[in-house]
Amino acid sequence: MTYRYYSADRVRDKMPQFKGTDEELQSQLDKLDLLYRSAVKELETKLDILSDDFGKKHSYMPIHHVKTRVKTFESIMDKAERYGIEDPINNLDVVMKEIYDIAGIRVITNYEEDIYSMSELLLQHSDIELIRVKDYCKNPKESGYRSLHVVVAIPVFLVKSTEIVPVEIQFRSIAMDTWASLEHELRYKNRGELSEDIQKQLKDCATRLHEVDRSMSQIRHKVLSDDI
Numbered sequence: 066m067t068y069r070y071y072s073a074d075r076v077r078d079k080m081p082q083f084k085g086t087d088e089e090l091q092s093q094l095d096k097l098d099l100l101y102r103s104a105v106k107e108l109e110t111k112l113d114i115l116s117d118d119f120g121k122k123h124s125y126m127p128i129h130h131v132k133t134r135v136k137t138f139e140s141i142m143d144k145a146e147r148y149g150i151e152d153p154i155n156n157l158d159v160v161m162k163e164i165y166d167i168a169g170i171r172v173i174t175n176y177e178e179d180i181y182s183m184s185e186l187l188l189q190h191s192d193i194e195l196i197r198v199k200d201y202c203k204n205p206k207e208s209g210y211r212s213l214h215v216v217v218a219i220p221v222f223l224v225k226s227t228e229i230v231p232v233e234i235q236f237r238s239i240a241m242d243t244w245a246s247l248e249h250e251l252r253y254k255n256r257g258e259l260s261e262d263i264q265k266q267l268k269d270c271a272t273r274l275h276e277v278d279r280s281m282s283q284i285r286h287k288v289l290s291d292d293i
């Protein structure tokens with residue numbers, strides 16, 4: 066039996082209101098899977114090539130590592146409900162148009178400045194269209210969260226058609242990712258509830274990590290200029 070990321074049987078169990086046949090449901094789920102996984106693969110390759118070329122030209126690799134994920138079907142449906150999309154299971158085309166982060170890539174860079182150099186280089190690609198930017202590095206969230214969120218649309222070339230697929234790319238430095246990962250884990254463990262005092266302490270940690278990020282970057286520049 067072929068392994069499927071999205072299985073019609075499982076989806077049908079949870080959402081019996083789908084109006085078509087099991088084959089129709091599976092065919093839509095397979096298309097969803099193929100499009101978002103392909104879009105992620107293409108972007109991952111682009112980032113890999115940029116990082117290699119940057120490394121050769123500047124003897125420095127700005128990307129520390131990259132993580133990718135495609136949302137589970139349950140999580141896509143939850144978000145569609147939160148967005149107020151009516152009857153999402155029977156309107157997957159609307160879901161795909163309105164939810165930008167079904168496919169997500171997290172690019173972890175060494176320093177904050179690498180976030181901007183890498184995102185700018187990626188956005189120069191002629192086949193990539195910029196849809197939306199949210200700069201939580203320049204304007205951190207109330208929680209203390211920092212990251213650059215860029216939503217792009219990329220073409221995926223299939224046998225009979227070309228589909229334009231949105232992907233959310235989160236660019237973060239190692240320090241920003243450390244904070245976001247630990248904070249996410251703490252929040253998740255506490256079912257999203259954190260006391261005001263804990264939130265304040267976490268925000269304070271975000272500020273301190275940001276100071277460390279800046280100091281490390283200054284040290285790097287000093288080391289580089291001393292090198293010459």
Ligand code: 0O2
Binds near residue numbers: 169244245
């Ligand atoms: P996951 O599994 O990380 O993807 P929307 O999410 O579309 O309703 P919007 O405006 O796109 O709304 O959300 P936002 O805040 O720009 O980005 C949401 C994502 O950013 C979250 O995804 C997190 O990955 C990250 N994020 C935002 N704020 C915080 C924060 O305070 N702490 C941490 N750790 N991460 C944050 P999801 O959907 O939560 O899940």
